[in-house]
Amino acid sequence: MKVHEFQAKQILAAFGVPVPQGRTATTAAEAREIAASLGGKCVVKAQIHAGGRGKGGGVKLANSPDEAEQAASQILGMQLVTHQTGPEGQRVKTVLIEEQMAVERELYLAVLIDGASARPVMMASAAGGMEIEEVAAKTPEAIHRVSIDPVTGLQPHLARELCFDLGLSGDEQKQAAKLMTALYAAFIEKDASLAEINPLVTTKDGRVLALDAKMNFDDNALFRHAEVEALRDRDEEDPSEVEAQSKGISNFIKLEGNIGCLVNGAGLAMATMDSIKLAGGEPANFLDIATANDVTKVVDALTIIAADPNVRAILVNIFGGMARVDVIAEGIIQAQRQMEKAIPVVARLAGTNVEEGERLINESGLPVIRAADLGEAAAKAVEAARAA
Amino acid sequence: MSVLVNKDTRVLVQGITGKEGSFQTQRCIEYGTKVVAGVTPGRGGETAEGVPVFNRVSHAVRETGAECALIFVPPPFAADAILEAADAGMPLVVCITEGTPTMDMLKVKRAMSGGKTRLIGPNCPGVITAGECRVGIMPGSVFSMGSVGVISRSGTLVYEAVDQLTRRGIGQSTCIGVGGDPIIGTTQREALELLNEDPDTAAVVLIGEIGGSAEQEAAAYIKKQMRKPVIAFIAGSTAPPGRRMGHAGAIISGDAGTATAKKAALADAGVTISDSPAEIGATAERVLREQGLL
Known part of the structure; x- marks a missing residue:
């Protein structure tokens, strides 16, 4: 953290x-007061987590309360872009006003x-x-x-x-x-x-x-x-990551591609992303559902993935050890029935209770694209994303 | 024979009365593991999964001759459980627990250094010697007996790799899940040393991932001393820097942590790299045939 x-x-x-010495401000007027209390000469620093704030224009020297107010009004509310924020930048809500050294x-x-x-x-x-x-x-x-x-x-x-x-x-x-x-x-x-x-x-x-x-x-x-x-x-933090955490899905990271991923295990989740890339696609997220043998969690995870407007296909890759494939299958079925837009789902299911999982999906009649192994799953997901 | 565990290994489970502990103990027993005792402080004298439960590891060792501890306790208590097993003189401790604070593991490593206990994990799927003994959480059904050793930071990637091997008729000797945390008991390099010395292991599949420099240390050992072919896959080529990809150890900070740097170091040491996780089995088969091992 x-x-x-x-x-x-x-x-x-x-x-x-x-x-x-210094204090934080969320308005330019506050910044002015703090600068005055520090004797006028101060530095106004944007408070965002990313580094490289100075180069992006998020740190300014001020020689009077007036200048501090002006600097704070320029920095507060700006979308500060640094080499660590990505092109969209991060909005500045707080500035730190400190004495000059x-x-x-x-x-x-x-x-x-x-x-x-x-x-x-x-x-x-x-x-x-x-x-x-x-x-x-x-x-x-x-x-x-x-x-x-x-x-x-x-x-x-x-x-x-x-x-x-x-x-x-x-x-x-x-x-x-x-x-x-x-x-x-x-x-x-x-x-x-x-x-x-x-x-x-x-x-x-x-x-x-x-x-x-x-x-x-x-x-x-x-x-x-x-x-x-x-x-x-x-x-x-990314809003979709915050939502995922609120639903108890801690291992979700939003990425830039168009193929959503739901996988069990961090290593397999990374390997699934790698497979998508090797097949010519780009993953839209990292998601390790871990051993959540909980249908609601699977539905929540798929809903969060599907809410990303970039997502054109979803790859579910489960190798059930402690995770049960039938629970995942039930989650896929429920999520697909609830989805507002039809996003193709490619499923590669293996391991614990796989027969039961396959039966549930077959009986649901839903158009879940099946894959026998990881390579095939990635290729089919890339194909489905292109066609969508 | 293989390494670390076999059909005669007497296993004790710490946290045997917990939900995961009891479920996994059952799976271990079904696989053929000789589980001889459980430990849950305050539940001594009871029976769980058909074995006696003790309050203390030391008493369980004295009464049952347990020689390998399998730990399922929650993260705040994992360091204490490991040290209790080490204090009881246990030669091997396998800690499955995910989420142990790094600071706790620094102290554990320091306390265990120079001692006679080997720690595997934490945050690992455990150790399995195919057809003999399962000390962990791996799905036993995908394993088959043979001569390929497997070392992995990730749990599910062991299943994936082993499944690919088994489908090609390539069996395994011992599979060691070293764990996904930044500080672990037995490193990839140390696991390689074990398999290098094991007469039952002919080749090794090494599954690494982004973060840290353990793969580079493994590569340095392979280059100097490994006498058996090694096939490797590194997960996380597409992971963005600075983000923790599930495993606490899987975060790229600095150049050594990238998949590219790890693959380069391993390739330089003569390791055959499978770029695709779907081709670990095929790559291993090709190497084994080239070496006349299949």
Whole structure:
């Protein structure tokens, strides 16, 4: 799960990470007031989940409350397009107004999990303010890493090591080491999957602060973090995905193609999308129905898929292990009877209770296109989508 | 023989009285698995699925000689269940549970490092030695006895691949579902090592997916040490970056996570890649014939 910059900063600040003074506004008038309270000079930052906000025109400097009001009125309500939003962009509802900093150096700092070593890793770079992927590709030696034992945590010598790598000394080094310890604590205690400060800045008056912040959280750990779950912004998510979640279908991702997919199992769902692509088509979604032996859930899933105006055909691919094919078949039948527009359905059914499932579909008399295997199913779905 | 489990393996089920635990225990017993005990704290002394239930794993081990734990407990309790089995000295622990927090698994991995317990999973379909022993949730009917080992991050893709093999008359030795989470007990590389040393396995089908760099680590091992042909399929060529495709581990972040990078690393190690999930069986058959193994 993702959160906004201002939310990440609130969490980090609570753990002792210094951040600039500031507050959020949802109207230009509010922005003006906040700017005045900060002394006039400030920065107005669009709050959307996607990165690259500055390049898209979502971050503006203001030197007076008037300028802050003007900047906020330009940013609020805009469809901010960045390299991460897609061409349609994301509407800005909130801006963060912060004091301007007299920045001396821009650094990079992050904590994430390294799957290969099964340990948290803290990464730092003197090349802050840039996309870290770019730094990693062009100058991998500019990225410094320390591997952290999850039992002992970030030991002072590890923090010092990164500080020295970054060329920090004296009081700045002490501040940065303290900030690193606070960042690590926030990462661990909130079950984050990423905590990133880019840039981490040193100022002309000798302070070390998080000028920007990003936190992603482990969805599997949200059950013990209601306070994190409460930060979820549904407006940042695709409406059909939000609807799917409300119906208990958590593994649904909307895509751009015209062939809807309903599959059991995440791996098979990905493989089904791959098959569609290999057959010359484009999947309209990823959907893992898992082992929901529940007809209503199958009907809901098919209804959500069919509601996408791009969808010209639906491919149902079920290899029943724990999932029962007869339940899926009943769901297909009910959904097809309810559908307002006739969308061809291609079904490849195998595994547990397949005979019963086949019988139900045959007796329904509905025009479900059958396929014996995955390759045939994909080819037939692509053909049906083209003909529709 | 095969690896990890066989017809003599004495299996204990943690969470045996739960809905999924009891259902799957039945399927395991039907397949021929020697289930000897169950554990549900507070239900000790009862009987479930025809086997005694214990409060503690340690007592179940002492009383029944169980040597493999199969775990079905809900995600908040999975780490504790794994560590209880490890503390009881269990040589093999298979955790099916999906949705375990990553932070819990970091601690589990750290606690188990250097110990004598091997963990498979979590978020996996389990392990099956065809015709002998099913420790997990795989549909037994698609498996047939033979000499192809299967390693997969995904559950349903094991069924898909094994079904294709069986239909072509190609049987399997042991199929290891390593799991779809970012932090898992036994990696693809470690599973490959097991099958490489197994005299009953002649070739391996490896099913990877997007996210992480486990396939690259597997490729490095194959290039250096694998003595048997490997056929691979990588799911998620069409997945968009930055989105979690169902499995917590299946999210592309950085270049190593893409299907293209994984396929390239494996191809470089001499692995035959099946680009289509529908052609895993056909590709395996072709390779086995070329190598004179069929």
